[in-house]
Amino acid sequence: MSRLALAPLPLAGLLRVQRRPLVDERGFFARLFCADELAGAGWAGPIAQINQSYTALQGTVRGMHYQKPPHAEMKLVTCLRGEVWDVAVDLRQGSPTFLQWHAEHLSADNGNALLILPGFAHGFQALTDHAELLYCHSAAYAPAAEAGLNPLDPRLAVAWPLPVGQMSPRDAGQPGMTEEFEGVRL
Numbered sequence: 001m002s003r004l005a006l007a008p009l010p011l012a013g014l015l016r017v018q019r020r021p022l023v024d025e026r027g028f029f030a031r032l033f034c035a036d037e038l039a040g041a042g043w044a045g046p047i048a049q050i051n052q053s054y055t056a057l058q059g060t061v062r063g064m065h066y067q068k069p070p071h072a073e074m075k076l077v078t079c080l081r082g083e084v085w086d087v088a089v090d091l092r093q094g095s096p097t098f099l100q101w102h103a104e105h106l107s108a109d110n111g112n113a114l115l116i117l118p119g120f121a122h123g124f125q126a127l128t129d130h131a132e133l134l135y136c137h138s139a140a141y142a143p144a145a146e147a148g149l150n151p152l153d154p155r156l157a158v159a160w161p162l163p164v165g166q167m168s169p170r171d172a173g174q175p176g177m178t179e180e181f182e183g184v185r186l
């Protein structure tokens, strides 16, 4: 029996993954990842790394991060505590939705996760204090291949729902995209 319901989103390459927990009088048991169930959505191969991020303050923005090919990766982003506004930006060269973004409201309560295929930058804003995310990555962390866009870049025009609070110096210091930015060739 499927424990994950998959729903396509307006940007091809993004899917909403809704957990179907098994609830009983003790609480619940939920599946967070299933290679078989996600294979049909494009997840190929094993999980290479699983990461956790904890964000203390509402309004904090992390991102927009991606790894350049050949280290481009798939991510399954799950919120285990609090709520976040999770954003993916299409960076795929030649994509009809190049530089368009989509946001999903992820929370511990709504059970939704965002599946992001390679070629997207990812970021989020904490909608509550104490927001925790769990990331499943299809590729190992490759610092030399890491890249980022400024989450406030006017060319992205991401409509963050709350006033932007804390950002890392790296994220805040990302230069704006030039007209020459071509995205990633997968």
Ligand SMILES: Cc1cn([C@H]2C[C@H](O)[C@@H](COP(=O)(O)OP(=O)(O)O[C@H]3O[C@H](C)C(=O)[C@H](O)[C@H]3O)O2)c(=O)[nH]c1=O
Residues within 6 Å of the ligand: 049, 051, 053, 062, 063, 064, 065, 122, 123, 124, 135, 141, 168
């Ligand atoms: C991604 C990653 C980072 N790190 C190190 C690098 C830094 O010293 C430290 C924090 O990394 P960073 O500032 O990139 O953390 P976030 O700002 O939360 O970025 C993350 O959140 C955004 C929204 C993402 O989508 C990325 O998955 C991830 O970059 O952990 C590792 O050791 N392994 C890793 O896989």
